[in-house]
Amino acid sequence: xxxxxxxxxxxxxxxxxxxxxxxxxxxxxxxxxxxxxxxxxxxxxxxxxxxxxxxxxxxxxxxxxxxxxxxxxxxxxxxxxxxxxxxxxxxxxxxxxxxxxxxxxxxxxxxxxx
Amino acid sequence: xxxxxxxxxxxxxxxxxxxxxxxxxxxxxxxxxxxxxxxxxxxxxxxxxxxxxxxxxxxxxxxxxxxxxxxxxxxxxxxxxxxxxxxxxxxxxxxxxxxxxxxxxxxxxxxxx
Numbered sequence: 001x002x003x004x005x006x007x008x009x010x011x012x013x014x015x016x017x018x019x020x021x022x023x024x025x026x027x028x029x030x031x032x033x034x035x036x037x038x039x040x041x042x043x044x045x046x047x048x049x050x051x052x053x054x055x056x057x058x059x060x061x062x063x064x065x066x067x068x069x070x071x072x073x074x075x076x077x078x079x080x081x082x083x084x085x086x087x088x089x090x091x092x093x094x095x096x097x098x099x100x101x102x103x104x105x106x107x108x109x110x111x112x113x114x
Numbered sequence: 115x116x117x118x119x120x121x122x123x124x125x126x127x128x129x130x131x132x133x134x135x136x137x138x139x140x141x142x143x144x145x146x147x148x149x150x151x152x153x154x155x156x157x158x159x160x161x162x163x164x165x166x167x168x169x170x171x172x173x174x175x176x177x178x179x180x181x182x183x184x185x186x187x188x189x190x191x192x193x194x195x196x197x198x199x200x201x202x203x204x205x206x207x208x209x210x211x212x213x214x215x216x217x218x219x220x221x222x223x224x225x226x227x
Contacts, residue, residue, distance in 0.1 A: 036218070043118075043204055044218040090157065101147060101170055102206075102216060104157035 002027045002093050006105035014113045019063075019078040021108045023091030026072065032094040033074040034102065035065055039087045047089075050074065061085070086112045116141065118207050118219035126225045132193040135222045139186050139207030145169075146188040147216060148180060151202040160203075163188050164211035192224075200226045 007022040025031055032051050036044040048059025055067040065076045074091060088109045092102040119138045127133050139146050147170075148160040159172040163182035180190040186207075192199055202223050206216035 034215075041223075043120075043220040044206075046215065046217065049215060092157075095159075095170075101159040101162055101172065102149075102157075103159070106156045 002029075002031070002095055002103050004091050004093050004103055004105035006089075006091050006108050008108055009106065010109050010111065012111040012113060013081045015083055016080050019076070019081045019085065019110065021076040021089050021091075021110065023065075023074045023076065023105060024072055025074060025091070025093045027093055033065075033067060034092040035059065035063070035074075035076050036090045036092060036104075037087050038090065038107075044090065047076070081110075081112045083112050083114065086110055118205055118217055120203075120205050120219040120222050122222060123220065124223050124225075126227065127195050128227050129195055129197060131195050132191060133195060133224060134189055134191045135203055135205075135224075137188045137190075137205030137207075137219060139188070139205075140217055143207035143209055143217075144186050145208045145211045146182060146186065147206045147208070148188070148190050149204045149206065150174075151204060151221070152200070157204070160190065162211065169211045195226045197226050200224060 003026045005024045034049045035047040038044050047063050048057045050057045050067045058064045063078045088107045090107045091105040095101050121136045145164040147162040151157045162170040166182045177193045182188045202221045204221045205219045208216045
């Protein structure tokens with residue numbers, strides 16, 4: 001069965017510093033991988049996704065993620081954090097096969113210090 | 115293009131009652147999925163509907179049910195509410211069933227007292 005592990009429930013960075021949010025997945029089929037962001041009292045917004053092709057995926061707001069099959073990882077990065085990046089971030093994988101539902105990690109809350 | 119809309123945004127119910135939540139997908143999207151978000155369990159898949167048929171179901175009791183109408187709008191119903199049903203219920207739409215990219219609505223926050 002597919003699963004997602006996000007290392008670190010809370011990450012704190014200074015404004016302007018590198019953001020690195022870790023995600024490892026387990027999948028018995030070629031995975032589709034996603035990062036979503038959730039701001040307080042809001043739904044989920046798609047940041048980026050990997051389906052096939054180029055393993056370095058660029059998303060919105062300057063975020064990118066690299067699919068590493070050998071490490072079963074899909075870490076999210078941003079070179080320079082901004083105060084507006086403070087939110088909760090969720091990594092997700094599709095269930096695979098004929099099931100298109102998303103399986104989410106537990107989330108990582110990102111704090112950005114001035 | 116308007117995004118996914120969910121109504122109501124907030125709801126307070128008491129134990130034993132039932133509740134119906136509504137979701138209107140992005141125009142042209144035919145698949146609607148529902149997720150429950152709680153602090154303890156995180157985001158969990160409830161069910162997916164496509165062309166008025168349930169295509170996929172998560173591991174929730176039968177008290178949780180849903181349906182989809184011919185215009186792709188979807189409703190979910192929870193009967194005999196329990197305190198543990200307090201959660202943010204998120205709806206997501208996609209063009210087709212088993213479609214990898216799902217777009218989420220703002221959610222309905224349900225509080226059961």
